[in-house]
Amino acid sequence: MKHGTNPNWFANSPLSRVNIEKDQEAFFNARLADPKSLVIPLWRGDPLMTDGSPAFLSVGALSQFPKDAPVILLGMKDERAYFAVDVSAAESAETAPFADIGDYVQLRIAAGVLTRDDLAIIGQGRWYFEWRRKHRFCGNCGGETRLEAGGAKSRCTRCEEEHFPRINPVAIMLAIHDNACLLGRGHQFPPGFVSALAGFVEAGETPEECARRELFEEAGVVIDDVRYQFSQPWPFTCSLMMGFIAEAEGREINLDMEELAEARWCDKADVIAVLNNETRDFNVPPKFTIARQLLERWVKE
Known part of the structure; x- marks a missing residue:
């Protein structure tokens, strides 16, 4: 599949998904027996990597994994099946299968060197295994x-x-006013690191309504003209993040200190300088995040 206009790194998977509405057992078993098929091992969602690249192993390597290790079919590309196998039962990454040929690298760190195609494939595997871990019982x-x-x-x-x-739907929004945008920091992040604000969509709520509610609840900012930009599957919390840019009525901030440690209006010139690594007045999320892509799009408008 060709990449579309979505700039987000966990989107645009190169794999064609398999129709799950039909009985897939025969197809699944045939792909497991196909020597062309590949499998990527994940330990607690982190991929096995060798020499800076993901270690896609021959599907025959599955015989070296525990028989009860979950295996999922991610999709097809060029008549080759791609699987992921969950080796999280190992006590540590160092004792997981095939750790002798590489390292299980934290996905947030590996994202800095993985291609966008590989990141989408591995992110899909992590997403499914995270869902499976939390929903083992009916x-x-x-x-x-x-x-x-x-x-x-x-x-x-x-x-x-x-x-x-x-899927956990999340609205992430970049509020703008004239030539500035609103960025905030949660308590879990270090001082100086700021990002677009976000929140989970509640029952009976549209993503646009969520964007308005979250901005007002967390920062006391009223927004209008909420414009959808793009979405990103986010494998760290089984989420689908939907990105918006919205006009704020003013710059007055009334911070909810339980939700945020700080929030500030940042001039576009300052944001551009940070994105270009010309200054370290504050830090923004890395390129594989939808928050970063919202900032990139805004500064180019």
Whole structure:
């Protein structure tokens, strides 16, 4: 697949997904037996890497993994199947399978060297395994579930209820006023690091309504003309982040100190200088984040 206009690094996967509405067991098993197929091992969502590249192993390597290690089919490219295998049962990254040929590198760090295609593939694997880790039991009867359709859904072994990945929708918004944008910092981040504000979409709420509510709740800023820009699958919390740019009615800030440690209006010239590494007056998120791409788009407008 060709990349579209979405600039986000976890988007635009080069893989063609497999139709999970049909019985995929025969297809799944055939791909597992195909010597062309590749598999990427993930330890707690972090990929095995060798010499700065992801270690896509021959599918035959699965015989070296524990038999109960979850395996999911990510998709197809050039008639070759791509799988991911979860080796999180190992006590440490150093004791995980095939650690002797490389290192399991934290995905947030690996994102700095991975190609966008590889990041999308690995991010998809991490996303599925995170969902699986949190939904091993049926929400209908409490029974244990088993993966089906190559890992794209699960079924309860007791009541036969089907379960599909639950996506957490998030609105992330860059409020602007004249030639400035609003950036804030959560308590979990170090001083000087600021980003666009974000929040989870609540039940019965549109992403645009969420953007307005979150900006007002966290910073007391009223926004209008909420304009959707692009989205990004975010594998660290099983989220789909939807990015917006919105006009603020004014620059008065009424900070919710429980939600944010600080919020500030940053002039466009200062943001451009930070993006170009010309100054360190403050820090912004790395390029693989949707917050960074919102800033990049705004400064080019």
